[in-house]
Amino acid sequence: MAVTDPAAEAEFLRARAAEQPQAALVLRQVLVTAGRLPVPQALDLESLAYSTLLGGAGFAGWLAARGPRPAPPRATGDPVLAYREGGLLRITLNRPERRNAHGAELRDALAAALDIAVWDETVREVVLDGNGPCFSSGGDLDEFGAAGDLATAHLIRTRAGAAARLHALGVRLTARIHGTCVGAGIELPAFATRVLAAPGTTVRLPELSMGLIPGAGGTVGIPHRIGRRRSLYLALDGRPVPAERALAWGLVDRIEE
Numbered sequence: 001m002a003v004t005d006p007a008a009e010a011e012f013l014r015a016r017a018a019e020q021p022q023a024a025l026v027l028r029q030v031l032v033t034a035g036r037l038p039v040p041q042a043l044d045l046e047s048l049a050y051s052t053l054l055g056g057a058g059f060a061g062w063l064a065a066r067g068p069r070p071a072p073p074r075a076t077g078d079p080v081l082a083y084r085e086g087g088l089l090r091i092t093l094n095r096p097e098r099r100n101a102h103g104a105e106l107r108d109a110l111a112a113a114l115d116i117a118v119w120d121e122t123v124r125e126v127v128l129d130g131n132g133p134c135f136s137s138g139g140d141l142d143e144f145g146a147a148g149d150l151a152t153a154h155l156i157r158t159r160a161g162a163a164a165r166l167h168a169l170g171v172r173l174t175a176r177i178h179g180t181c182v183g184a185g186i187e188l189p190a191f192a193t194r195v196l197a198a199p200g201t202t203v204r205l206p207e208l209s210m211g212l213i214p215g216a217g218g219t220v221g222i223p224h225r226i227g228r229r230r231s232l233y234l235a236l237d238g239r240p241v242p243a244e245r246a247l248a249w250g251l252v253d254r255i256e257e
Contacts, residue, residue: 012237013233013236013237016208016236016237016238017208019208019209020058020208020209020210020211022053022056022058022211023056023208023210023212023213024208024236026049026053026213027208027213027219027232027236028232029049030045030046030049030213031219031223031228031231031232032228033045034046034220034223035228039167039220042219043161043163043164043217043220044158046213046214046215046218046219046220047154047158047215049213050154050157050212050213050215051151051154051157052150053211053212053213054150054212055150056211057211058210058212059145059210059211059212060211061211062209062210062211063144063145066141066144069141069142070142071142071143071146072098072101072103072140072142072143074105075095075105075106078094078109079093079094079105079106079109079110080092080093080106080109080110080113081094081131082113084123087122087125088123088124088125088126088127089113089116089123089125089126090126090127090129091113091114091126091129092128092129092130092131093106093110093128093129093130093135093136094130094131095131095132096131096132096133097132098137098140099132099134099180100130100131100132100134100135100136100137100185101136101137101138101140101141102136102138102140102184102216103139103140103142104140104143106140107160107162108160110162111160111161111162111165114126114162114165114166114169115165117169117172118165118168123172124172125172125174126169126172126173126174127175128166128173128174128175128176128188128192129175129176129177129178130178132179134178134179134180134181134185135175135176135177135178135179135181135189135201136181136182136184136185136188137180137181137182137183137185138181138182138183138185138216139183139184139215139216144210157215161216162188162216162217163188163216163217163220163221164217166191166192166217166221167191167217169191169192170193172193173191173192173193174192174193174195174196175188175189175192175194175195175196176196176197176198177189177195177196177197177198177201177252178197178198178200178201179198179200179201179202180202180204180240181201181202181203181204182203182204182205182206183204183205183207183214183216183218184216184218185203186203186204186218187205187214187216187217187221187222188216188221190217190221190222190224190225190251191217191221194253194254195251195252196252196253196254196256197243197246197252197254197255197256198243198255198256198257199243199255199256199257200243201242201243201246201255202240202241202243203234203240203241203243203246203251203252204238204239204240204241205234205235205238206238207235208235208236208238209238213235218231219231222234222251225249225250226249226250226251230249243255
């Protein structure tokens with residue numbers, strides 16, 4: 001990516017890393033090491049690092065600045081819809097009132113829907129999309145800081161999460177994204193063989209500002225698409241990336257309605 005003022009851009013990235021030095025260093029270490037590992041082990045590494053940072057000063061400072069938040073409301077309908085027609089399984093994130101935030105209810109429902117395709121090889125194609133103004137706004141911030149046992153949180157992330165299941169689907173998976181896709185909203189689609197973005201889509205990784213690293217598979221799926229250097233830039237930068245740049249990088253495969 002060309003920038004008009006390389007010195008200013010470098011200083012911006014340096015300042016971003018200096019705001020959360022522990023998270024920035026851990027991010028760099030995870031990106032370097034994960035690229036040498038099979039995907040399941042790389043996801044374990046990411047989650048272990050994420051749980052470590054959940055107990056760190058950077059995340060504690062972010063939580064204190066955010067202040068207490070009420071627990072998010074429970075879903076009144078199905079948080080994920082699954083519809084099968086022949087060999088096609090369409091899975092739709094369905095909490096538009098929460099901008100399809102990746103909270104515990106949506107996570108568990110998504111994993112259950114994906115298991116249909118993982119276990120049933122007669123499902124020849126899976127399409128993942130989302131209802132509402134965006135595919136997903138990422139992790140539900142109202143749930144951040146709620147994990148009392150970080151070891152259990154690691155096991156839930158790796159054994160009940162969607163990333164490994166999405167990877168297991170391989171060439172059968174297409175993701176359709178739209179709107180503002182934040183954190184898990186781009187980390188999970190990156191595992192798809194085909195990522196189709198609607199015009200006007202933007203992607204962003206905001207975790208560093210919270211004292212964290214991407215924790216939904218972003219240090220694994222995104223580098224497989226765009227390399228670890230651009231992945232590091234995306235996470236350090238934190239600003240929205242338009243679909244056109246994501247297409248040029250290879251983070252999405254096509255822009256279409």
